[in-house]
Amino acid sequence: MMELRQVSTWTALVTPFLEDGSIDYPSLERLVSEQSAAGNGLVVLGSTGEALACSEQEKFEILRAVMWMDREVPVVVGVGGFQQDTQRAWIRKGNALGVDGFMLVTPLYAKPGAAGQVAWFTALMNEAEAPCMLYNIPGRAATPLHTDVVKELGSHRQAWAIKEAGGTNESFLNIRESAKDQWELYSGDDPLLPTFAEFGAVGVVSVAANVWPDLTHRFTRWALKNHSAWKDGTAHNEASDTDKTAEILESWKTLSTSLFVTSNPVPTKVLLASQGRISTSYTRPPLSIHEKEVKTLDLQKLDKLASGLESLLAEKE
DSSP states (O other): OOOGGGOSEEEEOOOOBOTTSOBOHHHHHHHHHHHHHHTOEEEESSTTTTGGGSOHHHHHHHHHHHHHSOOSSOEEEEEOOSOHHHHHHHHHHHHHHTOSEEEEEOOOSSOOOHHHHHHHHHHHHHHOSSOEEEEEOHHHHSSOOOHHHHHHHTTSTTEEEEEEOSSSHHHHHHHHHHHTTTSEEEESOGGGHHHHHHHTOOEEEESHHHHOHHHHHHHHHHHHHHHHHHHHTOOSHHHHOHHHHHHHHHHHHHHHHHTTSSSTTHHHHHHHHHTTSSSOOOOOTTOOTTOGGGGGOOHHHHHHHHHHHHHHHHHHO
16 A cells, blocks of 8 residues: 555546446446545545535445545545534544544635644644545635645644645745645646746646646646756756647646536536546536536547547656
8 A cells, every 4th residue: 555645646536427427336436446446546536526416424334434435545525515523423433443644724715714624624724534635625625724824834743735726926925925834735627737846846736637647647747857867957858849848738738628618527527437447427507417508628638638648648657
């Protein structure tokens, strides 16, 4: 089993459903097997996993199923909501199942300030028996992870990582400055991974890895390797072969941004279903696969682009 801190590519795993809205466990097991084979850690029951559309019992059953599946990669479970007692109880269930880590989302809707966030995260981290990743996602939480929180909680026994999805370079750099050497930083935006790798990210929590498990793993490794080479001055072919590097970066940007033409995980599920890797593309309300933006997805073009990027990255290895 891989150690949690050995993982550079984490997959924010979708939760597959059948057409009647029930959980599609055979498809879930297939996805877990694919991710394990690619060497990607699993982040289950986050926003990509439609956790807030699942009941507490369903969440427990999903997590238990994943923990019992045959895999060689660690599992981190999402913790996100509003009522603190409910979230603490959920963490205790994760403890009992032996999860490898917890991803704690900035509290939703209430827009707490720094003091409120410190109290919230402290209570959850005190409950956790595994390392914790804080998740900055102001686009969904309506407030950012305050930098004072990052500074104050860096010495907590369960402080591990921050998933940064603030959407801007400035947000990442502010978090990095506050994190210093107490937190590991992961890009929470697939398209921004190359830039964040240059800024010091150690990996990615990826939506794209659902659709392209091996490709995303390989691209992450390439981006992190390039960052190290540029930093210490040892780059040779990567630095000089600017045309291929530009093509790699542009291909990745096109692929990864295609998954956000409408709300995540709708495009991802549409692509997975088109590939026959999940039974249906069903998303639970209020999400819908019938958004008009879904029709802009050119599935054949994306498959061809992914194959081309695989070939380009293979040349770099």
